Structure formats: structure tokens, C-alpha cells
Amino acid sequence: MTDEEPTRSAPPEAHAVSPRFAEYTDRLLFGEVWQRPGLSMRDKSMLTCSVLIALNRSQYLSFHARRALDNGLSPRELSEIVTQLAVYCGWPMASAAVSELAPVYAERGIGAEDVAPEPVPPLDADPGMELRRKAVLDASIGAVSPDLARYSNELLFGDLWLHPELAPRDRSLVTLAAIWAMGLQPLLDYQYRRAFDNGVTRDEISDALVHCAFYVGWPRAMAAAMVAREVLVGDDGEDHA
């Protein structure tokens, strides 16, 4: 793993079609945003891959998957990001990601043993946190769709989030980036709280919002930041964190 990044630049066609955009790409995106010190290159690659899967822009995923592997994200982690985003963005997004990743894995000689689940027990859930979460969920969604609440409890929080292949802190960053990319505000407050419980720091949220703003577009990033503000500061302007 290295935090060094080979110089990247906009392709010649970008310069031919929109020199302003190409200049932003070279100077800002690769020259500045990817060089920011807050998050590691690995984290920035993880966020970028997550956004591309969520945004339905998997044709750029092979480029960024190669960079992610170069930046220290393991194949097992990348494969588990696909699982996480199948559930959070929908099966078609994960299927498209698989089609993009397969040739990258073949090219790198990444085989079944490199991505197979490790024979270790699932992570532990915090029983008290889980009981509170389940009670809220059953009382809200459960009133409309008991089976959607049941799958949320059993599949998401009783299984997916406990897979040991991706650290809870990484899983939270991946999930936040995907929800930002989908432009959703409901339930985002819960994911911010979960991220803090999983060890994501306020500074990391701030840096992830900046990085992802360039990939999801400003309005989605600003809307995501406004929900973060409500969680962190409250509507009354007092700091609740």
C-alpha cells in the first residue's frame, strides 16, 4: 500500500471537447482533491468505487478498481463492497459491478481463494444497540411491511454488517457514499450515527463529503452535509456530538 499517486490527467478528448472541464480535472480533481491529506488514498479509492457503483456508472469502475487495488484495498474488501451495495443500492448495480470487476481480477490473477470468505466467525453486534434499533424499526416499517422489517433485522443487521471481510468502519463509509450518490435523505441520519459508532470521525465525514462532492455532484453532497449538520449540531445550532 502506498499513498503515492501517479500523475493523472484528463483524456485528450476532454481537452478537445471542454477545456474548462479538462482543466478542472487536471488541476482540481487529480491535482488537488485526490491529494488532500485527510483520508488515505485507499479510503478515497474505496469511496470513489462505491459512488461509481451506486451512480450506475460502472463503466468507470474498472479504472478505479485498478487504482483501488494499487492503493491498498484488498480484493476481498472490494468484493465485499459489491455485497454491501447489492443490498444498499440494489441487485442490478452489484451485477453491473461484477461484470466490470471480473476482467480486472482476471488481469491481476486474483482467484477464488483471494476473495473467498475467511473461515472466521461473524463480528459481534452490540446487543443493546441492536435491541434499540430493532424496536424502532419494528414500530415504524414493521407497521407497513413486517417482512421488510424482518429482512432488515435478519439480513442486514444480523448478517451483512457482521461479515468479517470488511471492517464496520469501512462498511459505514461505503454505505454513506452510496446513499449520498443516490441522493437520499431519509434514514441518512441513522447511517451517520452508525458511522460514528463504528469509529468514523467527524473529520473523515467532512473529508469524505468533499471528495464525493466531485463524484456525486454538488447538490447531492450539500444535501448530505445538511443532514450531517442536523445529526452533529442539531437544528438549534448547539453542538450535540
Add this chain to the structure above:
Amino acid sequence: MTDEEPTRSAPPEAHAVSPRFAEYTDRLLFGEVWQRPGLSMRDKSMLTCSVLIALNRSQYLSFHARRALDNGLSPRELSEIVTQLAVYCGWPMASAAVSELAPVYAERGIGAEDVAPEPVPPLDADPGMELRRKAVLDASIGAVSPDLARYSNELLFGDLWLHPELAPRDRSLVTLAAIWAMGLQPLLDYQYRRAFDNGVTRDEISDALVHCAFYVGWPRAMAAAMVAREVLVGDDGEDHA
């Protein structure tokens, strides 16, 4: 029409790239979610095709269109779903769907006579319901864009919803699935009420939410369920249905 389903499984590349995702696909999606008894295979296919069109993932539509036809959705119904989603998701989504369906129809020998509008009069609108709907619309959207309100009244509710090629109950399920896929909450409450008026049951909404959660991703399904809860139960927790 049959409710039998040939065994489906994740493609080999899914096992090679993300075994956890492939296992979910085989065990959960095809082994469990598609086998749930609440909705017919036809309804589940109808919802899945609608979500794929709305999600901009038409490259998986040919696979699911073939299954939908096998599961008893008629070509005329499938063609009218395209019309409904042109209006509800936008013309580019419907155009992409047409490009995917054309070879499937050719392969199945489905010709112009199989999808031509039937020479029957349009369905009747409920005059009282329509007057109330129109009054609300004219007072809200009409204040900003009288022509958007006029097209809503004339094109959507005075024409599209009255096409006899798709039953109002099916049209409501198609529309709900599409709005869930787009991740929109405003105006969703109206579509739930319309769905109940069109004969969709609470249990069908619950089952459709579970099925679609796997295709649109959990946060969109949960947000959709929360709006359904407001319609069905109210903010006060009392059952309003």
C-alpha cells in the same frame, strides 16, 4: 401462465468476483425472495421490469422481459408498461426499454397485432375523485405552471391511466415500483391512495416493498415504506386505513 420458476443462479463470474454476493443471489434472491407466496410470479416480474426501466438498468431488461412473458404478463401489458413509464420516468428510460424489448419480441414472434391497442373504449374515471384531484392539482402546481397542471389533468389522468391495455391495479403497482426506484418521496402518498382505490391491498404493498427492496436497494425501499406508514397509520400511530 405458471407460478413455477426454473432454478436460477448467479453467473459464474459473480462467484469468481464476490462469493458472498453470489451466495445471496442464489439463496436469497432466487431461492427465497422470488419464491415468496404473496404476489404471483407475474406480479413479481411486472415489478422487476418496472424497476429496471426506472433504474436506468435496461441491459438486464431482456432477461427479465423473457421471464415476465413466461410468467404470464402479456406483450400488450408489457408494451403499455413502457408507455406508463415514459410518462412517469421520462422518455429516455422508455426509449432504452424499447431498444431492449425489440429483439425479445422479434425472437418470440410477437408482432404488431399482439401489442396494438384494442378497439375498446377507454376506462371510466371516477368523476368525484377526478374533481377533487383536479382541484388540488390546479391549486398547487397550477399556481406555478398552469400547463404542467393541464398536461397532468389531460394527458395523465384523462388519457394514460384510462388506456385499457393495463388494468388500473397493475398500473398502480408499476407506478409505485418506478417511484420507489427513483427514490422520490413527494407525491408518493397520493400514489399509495390511488393504488388502494385501484384495488391494491395492504398485503400486496408489503410484499411489493420486500421484492423491490432487493432491486432498488434498502434505503429507497425503507423511505418508500415510511411514506406508506404515514398514509396507512398516520404520524400519530393510529391506523387510518
Add this chain to the structure above:
Amino acid sequence: MTDEEPTRSAPPEAHAVSPRFAEYTDRLLFGEVWQRPGLSMRDKSMLTCSVLIALNRSQYLSFHARRALDNGLSPRELSEIVTQLAVYCGWPMASAAVSELAPVYAERGIGAEDVAPEPVPPLDADPGMELRRKAVLDASIGAVSPDLARYSNELLFGDLWLHPELAPRDRSLVTLAAIWAMGLQPLLDYQYRRAFDNGVTRDEISDALVHCAFYVGWPRAMAAAMVAREVLVGDDGEDHA
């Protein structure tokens, strides 16, 4: 530049797959919506191209980019729309647009000198308006991500919006169409106010909503119209404009 439009019609496969959709395309979309008198053909092309980039449907962009150039949008303006939407919809959307526009530009003989930034100073920002905007932004987003607020101030409002290649009025229409297409409501009220400050009229907003409804789908257009109503009329029903 001409406001004449050659007759357009749905492709044969649309008639074969969904005659109702094809009939809507011929009679409504090309026969009526594109012929509406409120906005120029150039403006309608500009809105359509913006929506296609924002919707991630760039495969239809080459068709509409050719029409836009025929309808009087200059290559320099089209290129700057790509820059604007890189920031507002995210880099992957702009990169996809570049790939679609490159062959169109080559085919039309549009060279680097036709899209190069003009050697003129940036536009002037209104200092009072900017101070108020910056104060609001720093107090809201700045509490969560000071750097996201800083980039908003410096990159968006201190640089992008002042590029002279696209008139502020056009930039506002492009930005509104993109936000409508993304289905976002937060921050839309600010963009409506900015659009009015930039000279967009209420009638233009109304006509743009009608035109874009066909491209982004009805629920997104209705949600966008409801936010416009809050800005223009207020929740109390009184006209605030």
C-alpha cells in the same frame, strides 16, 4: 439559428414494441411539446441536453447535441454546460458527456479554437448577494465540512458561475434542469431564487417544467414544481414574487 424543426418521429422499433408510446412520441413530444412557443428551440435543446447528462442517459446525447447545435446553441456554450454539470451532477456524468460529444464535434469540424475559453475577464459577482450567500453557507455546511463550504464559495460561486462562456441565465436553466433530473428537492429553492436574480422569468420556469417533465418523468417535475410554488407563492398561498 432557426426556430424551425424538421419533423421528428419515433423510430420503427418504437411502433413495433409500444404503439401507444410511439403515438405519444410523434403526436405529443415532437408534435406538441417541442413546438410550444414559450421557449426558443435553442433553450429547449439546452434543457434536453442538460437532462440527458444529469439522467445518465448520454447515449441519446449525440442526437440531441446535433439538434442543439442546429438550434443555435454554440459549441462553446455546449462545452461549458459540460463543465457546469461536472460540478452539479458529478464528474462521471461529465466524462460520459465528453465521450458522446467528441465524435459530434469531429463530424462538425468543431476544433479547439471553437471551444477555447475566450480571453475576457470573468463576470462580476454581486458583492452584497455573495456576502449573504457565503454567510448562510458558512453557518450551515461550514459547521460540518469547512472545506466543502470553502470549495462552494471559491470553486462554484467564485469561479464556475463567473465563466463568461455561458450566460448566467442559461447556467441557471441548465442547473435547474439537472437538479430536477436528479430528483433533489433540498437547495432547489436557492437555485430558483438565483435563477430569478439571473433574469429567468416565471413563464420560462413554467415552460421549462413542462418541457422537462417529458424527459425527467412526471413525479420529478411535479416535485420540482412544488418547490417552485413555495418560493413563488409561499406556504400561505400569498404571492411573494
